[in-house]
Amino acid sequence: MSLTMAILVLVGMWLSVAAAMLWGVLRIVRRHSHPHHLPPQAVAKAPPVRRARRHAGAH
Template identity: 60%
Template sequence: MQGKEEALMSLTMTIVMLISGWLAVAAAMLWGVLRITRRHHHHPVQSAPLAKTDKPPVHHATAH
């Protein structure tokens, strides 16, 4: 089999391609998560001021 050369990728190039592919996937996932969180961010809504009462308003803890 003389004259027939195989085109093999070097080990260094293989490692570089694996790392760059992993970074591309990680960046795409991060971009997607940031896009979703920015889209679903709820801004606090200020309600109309209530009439003055003797007791201060009670604020319940929220899980959000």
């Protein structure tokens, strides 16, 4: 493999990693964002999730 091909492969790999990280950050931001364009009455708050309690030592 020539030096030019090695550099192009490294740049391509860097771009793919950067794009994957950007996609992940945007996905997290979109999931945790609050709709500011809606009035507070229109935003329905989800009920809290109730989970079964686990006692210490119980399997």
